[in-house]
Amino acid sequence: CAFFRFNSMSGVSTFHLSEWQKNYFAVTSGTCPPEQKADSYRAHLLGINYAWGNSEISEVCAANLFRKYSEKYSAIIDSDNVESGLNNYAGSALSLARGQPNSSDKWQSSLTVDNVFKLSCVQMMMQAGEKNKKCSLLPEDAHLVVGEEVCASQTPAKLNVGDGNLQAVLTKCANTKMNGTPAPKPFQQASLPTATKLTTSCTSPSSLNSAPPQKGFQGTPLFLNSEMPSPNLGFSSAASGIGSPSVSQFGHGQKVTFPNHLPGSSSCGNSLKRKAFYGSSDATGGTSSSRPYQSRSYNSEPPCFSRNEESSMSSFKTAKEQLWVDQQKKFNNQPQRAPATSLYGGVKKSLGAGRSRGLFGKFVPPVPRQDNGDEYGGSASKPHGYSSSDADAALPVDERLKNLEPKMIELIMNEIMDHGAPVNWEDIAGLEFAKATIKEIVVWPMLRPDIFTGLRGPPKGILLFGPPGTGKTLIGKCIACQSGATFFSISASSLTSKWVGEGEKMVRALFAVARCHQPAVIFIDEIDSLLSQRVDGEHDSSRRIKTEFLVQLDGAATSSEDRILVVGATNRPQEIDEAARRRLVKRLYIPLPEASARKQIVVNLMSREKSCLSDDELELVIQRSTGFSGADMTQLCREAALGPIRSIPIMDISSITPDQVRPIAYVDFDSAFLTVRPSVSTKDLELYENWNTAFGCGR
Numbered sequence: 140c141a142f143f144r145f146n147s148m149s150g151v152s153t154f155h156l157s158e159w160q161k162n163y164f165a166v167t168s169g170t171c172p173p174e175q176k177a178d179s180y181r182a183h184l185l186g187i188n189y190a191w192g193n194s195e196i197s198e199v200c201a202a203n204l205f206r207k208y209s210e211k212y213s214a215i216i217d218s219d220n221v222e223s224g225l226n227n228y229a230g231s232a233l234s235l236a237r238g239q240p241n242s243s244d245k246w247q248s249s250l251t252v253d254n255v256f257k258l259s260c261v262q263m264m265m266q267a268g269e270k271n272k273k274c275s276l277l278p279e280d281a282h283l284v285v286g287e288e289v290c291a292s293q294t295p296a297k298l299n300v301g302d303g304n305l306q307a308v309l310t311k312c313a314n315t316k317m318n319g320t321p322a323p324k325p326f327q328q329a330s331l332p333t334a335t336k337l338t339t340s341c342t343s344p345s346s347l348n349s350a351p352p353q354k355g356f357q358g359t360p361l362f363l364n365s366e367m368p369s370p371n372l373g374f375s376s377a378a379s380g381i382g383s384p385s386v387s388q389f390g391h392g393q394k395v396t397f398p399n400h401l402p403g404s405s406s407c408g409n410s411l412k413r414k415a416f417y418g419s420s421d422a423t424g425g426t427s428s429s430r431p432y433q434s435r436s437y438n439s440e441p442p443c444f445s446r447n448e449e450s451s452m453s454s455f456k457t458a459k460e461q462l463w464v465d466q467q468k469k470f471n472n473q474p475q476r477a478p479a480t481s482l483y484g485g486v487k488k489s490l491g492a493g494r495s496r497g498l499f500g501k502f503v504p505p506v507p508r509q510d511n512g513d514e515y516g517g518s519a520s521k522p523h524g525y526s527s528s529d530a531d532a533a534l535p536v537d538e539r540l541k542n543l544e545p546k547m548i549e550l551i552m553n554e555i556m557d558h559g560a561p562v563n564w565e566d567i568a569g570l571e572f573a574k575a576t577i578k579e580i581v582v583w584p585m586l587r588p589d590i591f592t593g594l595r596g597p598p599k600g601i602l603l604f605g606p607p608g609t610g611k612t613l614i615g616k617c618i619a620c621q622s623g624a625t626f627f628s629i630s631a632s633s634l635t636s637k638w639v640g641e642g643e644k645m646v647r648a649l650f651a652v653a654r655c656h657q658p659a660v661i662f663i664d665e666i667d668s669l670l671s672q673r674v675d676g677e678h679d680s681s682r683r684i685k686t687e688f689l690v691q692l693d694g695a696a697t698s699s700e701d702r703i704l705v706v707g708a709t710n711r712p713q714e715i716d717e718a719a720r721r722r723l724v725k726r727l728y729i730p731l732p733e734a735s736a737r738k739q740i741v742v743n744l745m746s747r748e749k750s751c752l753s754d755d756e757l758e759l760v761i762q763r764s765t766g767f768s769g770a771d772m773t774q775l776c777r778e779a780a781l782g783p784i785r786s787i788p789i790m791d792i793s794s795i796t797p798d799q800v801r802p803i804a805y806v807d808f809d810s811a812f813l814t815v816r817p818s819v820s821t822k823d824l825e826l827y828e829n830w831n832t833a834f835g836c837g838r
């Protein structure tokens with residue numbers, strides 16, 4: 140970090156210093172995924188570049204740092220370890236290259252030995268061979284590609300077809316750079332029918348290329364498959380027009396394809412060579428520029444079949460093509476980078492390091508992940524104003540959202556917006572004053588914004604306070620269902636704990652998104668934990684959240700156009716900051732239910748069950764439940780409802796039908812009173828009453 144010490148000392152780049160620290164933490168924490176590590180290393184490299192570009196570090200220092208972090212970066216990018224590397228998506232291609240069993244083995248080629256001989260070019264050659272008994276080919280055409288191997292024939296190759304002994308003289312490639320005497324290697328054709336013998340010679344890698352592979356590839360490449368490097372990379376071929384590993388050219392532009400999976404087609408030790416190549420390239424830990432086969436740009440011509448041959452073999456797919464087709468089928472509806480088309484129509488896939496994305500680009504796996512294919516976690520509600528089809532396109536289009544982090548907006552859209560289970564005003568027992576006030580503030584202004592203007596304009600903040608279990612959250616749910624507004628339900632604790640350090644951004648994003656979805660209600664349960672009184676020594680982040688919230692609340696309150704209502708609920712009103720209290724202008728006390736409300740709760744709940752409670756018994760229950768909250772009343776009814784079940788003998792419980800269960804009776808309430816007690820103490824109740832007298836808006 141020498142140069143960053145320098146940086147920070149000179150005060151030039153404290154930003155970069157903190158970035159460096161962040162990234163350093165990411166790579167040393169041991170918990171972050173390889174993508175994040177790779178991104179961090181790339182950011183390191185960017186930082187080094189920046190420092191060097193500004194002459195803040197010497198060239199030697201930059202080179203050292205570059206080497207160090209390039210190696211670390213490559214170690215992740217090029218590793219196919221599922222846990223620590225990023226190259227595992229290319230596993231199938233790698234296993235193919237290594238000669239391991241691969242699903243492509245099952246793919247069938249439509250090209251059979253029989254139809255090879257129906258190809259016009261082969262027919263022509265056979266006829267020519269018959270006529271001349273000898274077919275002289277131009278030296279530069281003498282490349283025969285069988286399977287995925289290029290064979291340059293040193294000695295005349297013989298193509299024996301039945302009795303007509305066609306002797307295709309495949310002369311040595313006129314490669315002026317090819318040195319040494321090629322060691323002919325017999326071409327294996329073990330499983331070809333005896334009547335159909337294809338005999339040629341295949342030069343070994345060493346004989347093909349005694350000089351080491353050259354980076355500066357000139358001329359048309361023999362291999363156009365960017366991920367199938369071969370020793371031939373090094374030599375400059377004059378065999379222009381040879382386009383595919385599986386295409387062979389027989390003079391005069393005639394081409395013949397020998398399928399990769401032709402029985403007995405020679406592999407010519409391909410897998411070994413490839414393995415060796417991968418081994419060496421991995422060892423170098425090369426970046427994009429160090430891989431000769433990655434950065435080359437090849438012809439963009441379509442596959443090198445002549446048209447009629449192409450159509451006759453249209454059903455044939457190379458392994459790579461098939462892989463691409465399979466992927467397309469699999470991830471049909473998911474965003475995917477369009478593959479670069481290689482010369483023969485396959486997928487140009489880079490293995491590992493982002494050859495095309497550049498050193499400082501974000502890592503984008505070429506194969507979409509199954510787990511997060513859906514950017515919105517499978518949620519049906521996608522952010523309004525966002526393109527849903529592509530993660531990259533998920534950029535805010537609304538002006539008001541443009542400075543916000545898309546991730547935050549997404550979190551709000553996906554996690555906060557909540558329409559909840561339907562709750563009606565009638566479901567809330569008692570609380571007539573609170574319900575009427577809320578209807579006046581929330582529902583009517585939403586319905587008739589033209590009437591509720593000026594002084595009649597609704598308040599922008601409501602506080603519902605009262606003992607626990609009295610229906611504050613229930614009212615919130617009811618507002619969500621009945622107001623017709625976009626409802627954002629967020630618990631304050633999730634703002635303060637779930638997104639530590641990001642809380643104020645979340646608050647900002649919350650209001651910005653709400654502004655885009657007006658009319659909107661933001662319901663904040665447990666608002667005391669968000670807006671508790673500011674005290675000395677409290678954590679910086681919670682203070683920032685509070686300040687941001689007050690600012691946003693002020694903005695919503697002062698802007699007459701904004702139709703955003705904040706509804707807070709708390710059972711600790713005394714802990715709310717006075718500045719917040721002032722902004723939540725309507726402070727409604729939600730008290731313990733009165734006798735009539737308790738009766739309504741019991742009647743409501745009993746109406747859904749079989750019960751035989753007389754009016755007198757019901758009155759008795761209501762009397763005995765003085766001091767119970769709505770939640771306590773619900774609990775009492777639940778306990779009583781279990782009474783008839785408890786009275787069934789244990790051996791009958793498995794066989795009894797629902798009709799045989801006796802109705803709920805007073806005796807069950809009697810026993811329920813033994814276990815259910817009021818949850819709010821009279822002392823606590825006093826506190827609420829006092830606070831209501833001091834700050835409440837009730838009558």
Ligand SMILES: Nc1ncnc2c1ncn2[C@@H]1O[C@H](COP(=O)(O)OP(=O)(O)OP(=O)(O)O)[C@@H](O)[C@H]1O
Binds near residue numbers: 606613614736768769
């Ligand atoms: N007035 C009411 N009418 C009908 N049911 C009620 C009422 N009050 C409470 N309940 C019952 O109690 C349960 C809990 O109520 P709720 O969650 O609204 O309480 P709360 O006031 O938000 O409590 P807390 O302050 O602890 O969050 C409700 O699901 C409902 O079943």
Ligand SMILES: [Mg+2]
Binds near residue numbers: 611612613
């Ligand atoms: Mg609640």
